[in-house]
Amino acid sequence: MSDLSLHSALHSPLPATPLRYRLSTRIVMLSGVALALFLSMIVGTLWLSWQLEGAGAAINDAGSLRMRAGNVAIQLAEARAGRPANVASQSALLDSTLARLKHGDPVRPLFLPETPAIRAQFDVVSATWHDALKPAITQDASEPSSYLARLPAFVTQADALVRLVEHENARKTAWLRRSQLALAALACLGTVAIVYLLYAWFVLPVRRLERGLSRIEQREFTARLQVESRDEFGHLAQGFNRMAGELQSLYRDLAGRVAHKTAQLSARNGELLALYEMTAFLHGAHDVEVLCRGFIERVMRQFNADAGTVRTLAQDDDNLHMVVSVGLPEHMLNDERCMPARDCVCGAVATSGVAVIKDLRAGRASPGKNAADCGNAGFSAVTAFGIVSHQIALGSFSLHFREARVMLPSETRLLETLGRHLGNALQNHRLAAAARQLAVAQERHLVAQGLHDSIAQSLNFLKMQLYLLDGAAERDDMKEIREIVPLLRGGLEESYEDVRELLVNFRTKFGSGSLRDAIEETAARFERQTDTPLALDFEEAGGMPLPSDQQLQVLFILQEALSNIRKHASASHVRVTIRNAQDFHLAVQDDGDGYDPADIASRGEAHVGFHIMRERAARLGAQLRLESEPGNGARVHLLLPAGKRQAA
Structure with missing residues (x-):
């Protein structure tokens, strides 16, 4: 079974679960029923509590009826004694209390329980007050004992009302306790029921799935789960059974698939190892022939080829030149050492960059001298791949097989990659050679400029003196001869010093960190040559x-500046200041004759020493400033900014 069929089997969507069987529906229904029960019980207990609170307030007000009736009796006694009394206000308070008991007050709350006995007793109390006691208040003046005689009956009725309300409150309190006990019992039973249902709905199915997965982990692919419900876990069980079936089917040919994948991985590892070894070899320091020979020998070993060649395109013509060959017959080497690129398979690959794989067996080789020569030499197949570097065709390499050989796409890609690596190595070799030639040419140019600025001028001076000496000798003018000979001796000595200085300058080589030593040696040599004191200030900041390479350019600029001072300045003191901070500063100052910058500028490049210093400063990426005035000495200042410094 393929990976695609397994993937489709494992990821094919299961049929949707009907809404009434879903676990979410069960949970919502269970939660709704539990919520309704608990809310009803809570509402009932709240209603009983509210009733008890209102009845308690009614008991207080019913009990206050006796007190207020007694207060009325007291006020009547005060009135009869001639003292100030407020019978009307006490009577009004009793009326308002009866009204509150009759109509209730939801805000406090206050209300009488709605039972027939309590309502009947309240009517008796109200009638006793309105029909007996209250009329006796107005009769108290004529019948002083009338109110007091009727008061005990009112108090008795009020006490009976209070007892009835208290009895009703006690009954409701008992109901409240029973409802609270029922609520607690319901909470316990509901919790047990919910835990049981959750265990049955979730824990048991999950444990069954865990047991099934454990059996699958033990490679028991015959494991199946029993589908016991139509909810999501039932669908998961169905999916698990489908997965187990697919895995069981897949595992039957797993060993073959693993062996195939292992072979593929081994081949990939071999390709990576070959690529790594080839890259390491191509990055070594080899000449072109050693590089190409090592390359083709390694490729032949990797692909079991019987022969191989490496050819490069000539840069000045359209010919293909054989650099190295391994395993080719001698007559083929003589015929194919140099040939037009269009006459062979290798040439076509070199110019187009497209790989060619040829079967040279009878009737299948394409016409052409090269293909015929390979077939006549006993080769059955030849492959050719381009040597390319950055889209530039440099040549081609070929592999020859005596037995039929089929190139796999992965092998073709590997050979094309190896061709690009060889192309990069050859191109780097050419670029390095060109860079060395350029460096040699630049140094030769600087040497020529130095010779022109020093020795050539001295030799020209000696030539003129020799011409004058020849004329004086013809005239037999000994006086003039004696004047010319010291000039010739001085010119020869100066030329000798110039040659020594040039040899020392252009032989200067040193490693990183030895700039101070080289500058101190240059300063000491200047003092020996000129007897002029030189103050050196070297500051590491x-x-x-x-x-x-940058140290060498700085030293050359210093040597050129000191050479100009020695030849032209006639200075008494020279000061060299070097400060190595983020920026590198070099300053050379003398108190000699100086020069006119305008005159130097008008001469252009005729003053070769200044031109050499400017070229070296430009090569450094530094700024060079030359300052002078006639009679006030000269100053050379070199600034190498931090952005132009290279890492040592």
Whole structure:
């Protein structure tokens, strides 16, 4: 079974679960029933509590009826004694209390229980007050004992009302306790029921799934789950059974698939190892022939080829030149050492960059001298791949097989990649050679400029003196001869010093970090040559050492500046200041004759020393400033900014 069929089987959607069987529906219904029960019980207890609170307030007001009736009797006694009394206000308070008991007050709350006995007793109390006691208040003046005689009957009726309300409250309190006990019991039973249902709905199915997965982990692919419900877990069980069936079917041919994948992985590892070894070899320091021979020998071993060649396109013509060959017959080497690119398979690959794989067996080789030669030499197949670097065709390499050989796409990709690596190595070799030639040409140019600025001028001076000496000798003018000979001796000595200085300058080589030693040696040599004191101030201000090539350019600029001072300045003191901070500063100052910058500028490049210093500063990426006035000395200042410094 393929990976695609397994993937489709495992990921095919299960049929949707009907709404009434879903676990979410069960949970919602269970939660709704539990919520309704609990809310009803809570509402009942709240209603009983509210009733008890209102009845308690009614008991207080019913009990206050006796007190207020007694207060009325007291006020009547005060009135009869001639003292101030307020019978009307006490009577009004009793009326308002009866009204509250009759109509109730939901805000407090206050109300009498709605039972027939309590309502009947309240009517008796109200009638006793309105029909007996209240009329006796107005009769108290004529019948002083009338109110007091009727008061005990009212108090008795009020006490009976209070007892009835208290009895009703006691009954409701008992109901409240029973409802609270029922609520607690319901909570316990509901919790047990919910835990049981959740266990039955979730825990048991999950445990069945865990047991099934454990059996699958033990490679028991015959494991199946019993579908016991139509909810989501039932659908999961169905999906698990489908997965187990697919895995059981897949595992039957798993060993073959693993062996196939292992072979593929081994081949990939071999390709990566070959690519790594080839890359390591191509990055070594080899000449072109060793590079190409090592390349083709490694490729032949990797692909079990019987022969191989590496050819490069000539840069000045359209010919394909064989650089190395391994395993080709001698007559083929003589015929194919150099041939037009269009006459062979390798040439076509070299110019187009498209790989070619040829079967040279009878009747299948394409016409052409090269294909015929390979077939006549006993080869059955030949493959050719381009040597390319950055879309530039450099040549081709070929592999020859005596037995029929089929190139797999992965092998073709590997050979094309190896061709690009060889192309990059050859191109880097060419670029390195060109860079070396350019460096040699630049140094030769600087040497020529130095010779022109020093020795050529001295030799020209000596030539003129020799011409004058020849004329004086013809005239037999000994006086003039004696004047010319010291000039010739001085010119020869100066030329000798110039040659020595040039040899020392252009032989200067040093490693990173030895700039101070080289500058001190240059300063000491200047003092020996000129007997002019030189003050050197070298300050290390936290800057990193310059790399050797930049140090060499700085030293050449210093040597050229000191050479100009020795030849032209006639200075008494020279000061060299170097400060290596984030920026690198070099300053050379003398108190000699100086020069006119306008005159130097008008001469252009005739003053070769200044031109050499400017070229070296430009090569560094530094800024060079030349300052002078006639009679006030000269100053050379070199600034290498931090952005132009290279890592040492």
